[in-house]
Amino acid sequence: MMNCREATRLMSEARDRRLNLMEKASLKVHLWMCSGCRNFDGQMDSLRDLMRMYAHEDDTVDSGKPDDRSSGVEK
Amino acid sequence: MTDQPSSPLNDSAFLQDLRNQMLKFARLQLKDEHQAEDVVQEALAGALRNAEAFARRSALRTWVFAILKHKIADSLRGQYRQAAVFDDSACNIGEDGDDQLFDERGHWQADERPQHWSTPQSLVHNRQFWAVFDACLNRLPAAQARVFMMREFLELESAEICAAAEVSTSNLNVLLYRARLQLRECLENHWFAEPQGKSR
Incomplete structure (x- = not known):
């Protein structure tokens, strides 16, 4: 049975190569049962999206603009 | 060079900021500080040569980073060919x-x-x-x-x-x-x- 360490490794590799049928099947079964790894899978997508935004940060970290946060929440 | 006040090229704070962002990217990928400075310099110079067309800051920034990506990739390829072994x-x-x-x-x-x-x-x-x-x-x-x-x-x-x-x-x-x-x-x-x- 696949554990989380193996599952996360496969989820990472799935972003770089095509998984074979066997890998896909075992991963699917694991994800079915494991909410932590399901979250991890979504985070891998988010990480890629975030990197794209970071790479094309047109207006993301634009200079000189005052921060539009007005909630007053401090870090 | 046109001297319209709206041109991002006349805004030294913007250029400085842009350069800092580029350096940040380059440093993450190149281990050598001088090499990072070099690729940023080259990319910036190359981009600014034709930058008058870019009135919008975001367009200029996107374009400059596209050039920087290629410079870094070239630099990495050269670096690893020279070094022959990875870190x-x-x-x-x-x-x-x-x-x-x-x-x-x-x-x-x-x-x-x-x-x-x-x-x-x-x-x-x-x-x-x-x-x-x-x-x-x-x-x-x-x-x-x-x-x-x-x-x-x-x-x-x-x-x-x-x-x-x-x-x-x-x-x-x-x-x-x-x-x-x-x-x-x-x-x-x-x-x-x-x-x-x-x-x-």
Whole structure:
């Protein structure tokens, strides 16, 4: 049975190569049962999206603009 | 050169800021400070030569970064061809690093189990978030950061990275895995699990 360490490794590799049928099947079964790894899978997508935004940060970290946060929440 | 006040080229604060951002990117990927300065200089000079067409800052920035990507990729290819071996630390991929994340059976430790991240896409304009993101990226070990940036920033294919960085496919997979594992953990701990991250 696949554990989380193996599952996360496969989820990472799935972003770089095509998984074979066997890998896909075992991963699917694991994800079915494991909410932590399901979250991890979504985070891998988010990480890629975030990197794209970071790479094309047109207006993301634009200079000189005052921060539009007005909630007053401090870090 | 036209001297319209609206041209981003006349705004030295903007140019300085742009240069700093470029340096930040270059430093993540090139180990040599001078090399980073060089590629940024080249990219900036090349871009500004034709930059009068870019009245909008964001358009200029996008274009300058596109050029920088190529300069860095070229530089990396040259660097690895010269060096012939990848950084020692790249080959040094023991099981360190994720021992605290998983228990002895390879399952998530209870307090390390990934949480649901709420709408990361909404963070695009959040300066605080990008500061955290930056800090997390900078925390990656150099060898991991380099291949991760080649994959996710330069968007090179695995085969290209293996050739350029002279690592085996399995080493590359491990390096990318560790980078992603660490980056997601850092983001979760410092943003998504924090009140300001949860609230959005």
